[in-house]
Amino acid sequence: MAMTASHGKKCTMAVAGAGIASAIDTVLDASDHGVADAILVGEPEIIRSLLIERGRNVSDFNIIKTAAGQTPAETAVDIIREGEANFLLKGMVETSDLFRPVVKKENGLRTGRTISHVAFYQLPFYHKLLITTDGGICAYPDLDKKKDIVMNAAGTLHCLGYEIPRAAILCCKEHVDEHMPETVDAGALKAMCERGELGNCIVEGPISYDLAMSRERAAIKKYDCPYCGDFDILVSPNVHAGNILGKCLELLPGVKMASYVAGARIPIVLTSRAAPAEEKLRCIALAGIVAGHNEK
Numbered sequence: 461m462a463m464t465a466s467h468g469k470k471c472t473m474a475v476a477g478a479g480i481a482s483a484i485d486t487v488l489d490a491s492d493h494g495v496a497d498a499i500l501v502g503e504p505e506i507i508r509s510l511l512i513e514r515g516r517n518v519s520d521f522n523i524i525k526t527a528a529g530q531t532p533a534e535t536a537v538d539i540i541r542e543g544e545a546n547f548l549l550k551g552m553v554e555t556s557d558l559f560r561p562v563v564k565k566e567n568g569l570r571t572g573r574t575i576s577h578v579a580f581y582q583l584p585f586y587h588k589l590l591i592t593t594d595g596g597i598c599a600y601p602d603l604d605k606k607k608d609i610v611m612n613a614a615g616t617l618h619c620l621g622y623e624i625p626r627a628a629i630l631c632c633k634e635h636v637d638e639h640m641p642e643t644v645d646a647g648a649l650k651a652m653c654e655r656g657e658l659g660n661c662i663v664e665g666p667i668s669y670d671l672a673m674s675r676e677r678a679a680i681k682k683y684d685c686p687y688c689g690d691f692d693i694l695v696s697p698n699v700h701a702g703n704i705l706g707k708c709l710e711l712l713p714g715v716k717m718a719s720y721v722a723g724a725r726i727p728i729v730l731t732s733r734a735a736p737a738e739e740k741l742r743c744i745a746l747a748g749i750v751a752g753h754n755e756k
Contacts, residue, residue, distance in 0.1 A: 471748040472497040472544065473729070474536035476558055477551035478523075479506035482733045486549070486740045488514060495745045499524055499545050501536045502552070537561040540726055541568065546751035547727040549744070555730065562724050574598060574608035575723035577730075578616050579706050580746065584714040586673070591617070591693040592709065595702030596730070597721060603645050606695065607658065610649060612722035613693045614661040619753040627693035628672035629665025630701070634683055636666065642697040649695075662687065669694070669705070718742035720750065727751050 473490075475483055478500035484507070487498040499522045500507050508518045527535045533553050539545050550558050562569050577596035580589050593613045598605055610627050617625040629646035636647040646665030653663035664672075664685050671678040675689035696702030710717050717739055721728035727747035731740045 470494065470497060471546040471751045472499060473547050473549045473744065473747070474499045474501060474539045474545035475549045475551045476501055476536040477532040477553040478502045479510065480552040481510060482731075483549070483551035484510045484514065485737070486731060486744070488516065489737055489741050490744045493741060495741060496748050498522070498549070499536075499539055501532045501539070502526055531557050531561075533558045534561045537564075537567055537569065546755065547729065547747045549729045549747075550731070558728070558730075562726075562728065569725045571723060571725055573612060573723045574601070574605045575721055575728075576605075576609045576612045577702075577719060578613050578722045579717060579719035580742075581706075581709050582716040583709065583712070587690075588692070590691070590709075592702060592706050593693065593695055595696065595699060595704075595706040596719075597699070599699045601698070603648055606645055606649060607652060608723060610653075610661065610663060610693070610695055611658055613695070614659060616722055616750060617692055618660065619750050622692065624660050624662055625692040626662045626687045626690065627664070627695055628667050628687075628691040629663060629695045630669055630672065630705075631666035631697060632668060634667055634671065634681070642666070645697070661693075664691075665695075716742065718746045720747045722750075725754065727754075 473496050475487060475498050479502040490496045501524050504523050504525050507523050511518050511521060526532045536548055561567055576594040576598055579592050579595060582589055591613050594609050601609060614625045629649050631643045631646050637643045643666040650663045650665050652658055664687055671683050671688055672691050672694060678685060678688035696705055709715060720743055721730060727750045729743050729747045731743055
């Protein structure tokens with residue numbers, strides 16, 4: 461999963477709450493690899509101390525003190541609004557505090573779509589990149605939110621050059637069952653797509669994970685779909701299913717992963733402190749590619 465600055469112009473991230481070692485280490489890694497520059501928002505003395513501990517020249521970095529009466533996220537969003545940064549990186553702030561200024565109408569970063577988590581996986585047993593969504597933001601999305609989740613994932617792939625991404629709406633069975641709302645939503649999303657309401661993509665569902673991933677299993681069960689074994693996007697019915705699926709894939713041997721939050725006018729990167737440095741770097745590179753595409 462080679463996502464580097466070579467995909468376009470180098471972008472700048474506004475780091476909300478940069479006064480934490482994990483955020484500084486991520487920023488330095490991105491800078492050293494030429495993936496993205498950063499504006500470090502928070503308490504300057506703490507940020508400077510962390511940079512000095514790592515043997516860095518403080519004057520090489522753009523450090524901004526959190527504005528009076530604001531949270532670090534609010535100051536970071538102001539920096540993005542002023543055109544000084546292209547996307548947002550979560551540092552030492554709560555996720556809810558990070559999103560609050562993003563969805564605030566007067567800040568102009570809303571698109572009208574639901575914000576959702578988009579995760580890429582490069583799997584040793586699959587022939588191309590695979591997206592799972594949403595495993596981190598929308599707890600129990602209704603049909604309208606699921607529509608946005610599909611469009612956010614498909615839109616990400618459009619940024620990467622895909623013409624018609626293929627999305628599988630995952631359920632535990634392959635037929636609409638009125639007693640299982642998830643299957644009803646899956647059937648409705650497929651119908652929406654066929655009417656052209658989801659843009660340039662293909663949607664199939666309801667469909668189980670094994671049939672979505674294996675043409676052979678689909679043939680055995682006589683599931684008639686030409687995209688089995690060749691989907692680009694797996695859409696989970698709720699955050700629990702999405703999170704479990706993503707974590708299972710992430711911990712398989714040889715897997716590479718990157719993710720970001722879509723649905724706003726700018727990409728948002730949420731990296732776990734437990735994530736490997738390479739994963740964090742891929743997340744920033746992915747956000748930079750999307751940000752660069754959005755500015756064209």
